[in-house]
Amino acid sequence: MRSSDFLFFYVCVLAVIVACRCVPLLALGGRELSPRVSEALGLIPPAAFAALVANDLFDPSTAPDVPALLSALVVLAVARRTGSLIWCALTGMAAFALLAVVA
């Protein structure tokens, strides 16, 4: 990647990322939100995490990734039992590595 291309890419993407992260939080700050808006905001976390999981596990351009899907089930069980991010991350990587070798 040429330096000029990288610099262009970096400046453009950084501007978008900073705007997406900062503008809503700073623009809404201090205002009373309506109950409906508050209700909608409360639904964002499960919506976002479910979308991210589905995005990671499903790729329409390839066959179903069986090791990833089975590893996700293992992580689900660990998450329900421990609620620990690090145990989920370590178990998930170990299960995925093992199942990828077996598959």
Add this chain to the structure above:
Amino acid sequence: MTRLSREDLRAGVAAAAPVMLGYVAIGIPCGAMAAEVGLSPAVAFLLSATFYSGAGQFMMASLALAGTPVLSMVASVALVSTRQLLYSAALSPYLSDAPRPLAALFAATVTDESFGVNMGRLAGDPAWTPGRATVVNLASMLSWAFANALGALVGPALAIPTAVMSFAMTAIFICLLVGQSWSRATAVVALASAGSVVALKCLGAGSLSVLLGSIAGVGAGLAFAAWERGRS
């Protein structure tokens, strides 16, 4: 300006520790990929500390390696980052009384994982201040940036299976999803969101799928809640 106590730092770093370990595991292969497209460890650190986006940085490296035109790279990585709009709006009520510089620093360092760690605490723990939440963000960001720099430094010498390491990120998302406060409306939201992502990816929405799928999930949840209110 809010002053942070030693207790704030300890509590923030303790809460961030699992995310930091996960970021080290994912950051090293991400840095190794950055080195493959010609970034030095110092530039990988700078990029990681400012972009601070695992999905965006993995995407940048893979697109660059595939020879994608730079404008297409900008559009793809920018689009995948737009979900941050939702997190920023959701966190806004909890930062309304924080000093503006602290609120800006906090906002600029939110990620999927730190959002999950902070959101529940900000909503349910009166002792969880914006200062502590910002410590979580900064500690996580530094672990991510140092891991990327390390990956760019030693990555070429290691044969790291990137797919295995990046599955840590998926596992963290699953854990954060499972840890939500579950109700029938939550189940509707999660199912609608995941189903929408699958449908959108089949339709070729690509990197927009996460943002649009999340919005569809929230919409379905609101409709379900309104329907439940109408029944009672």
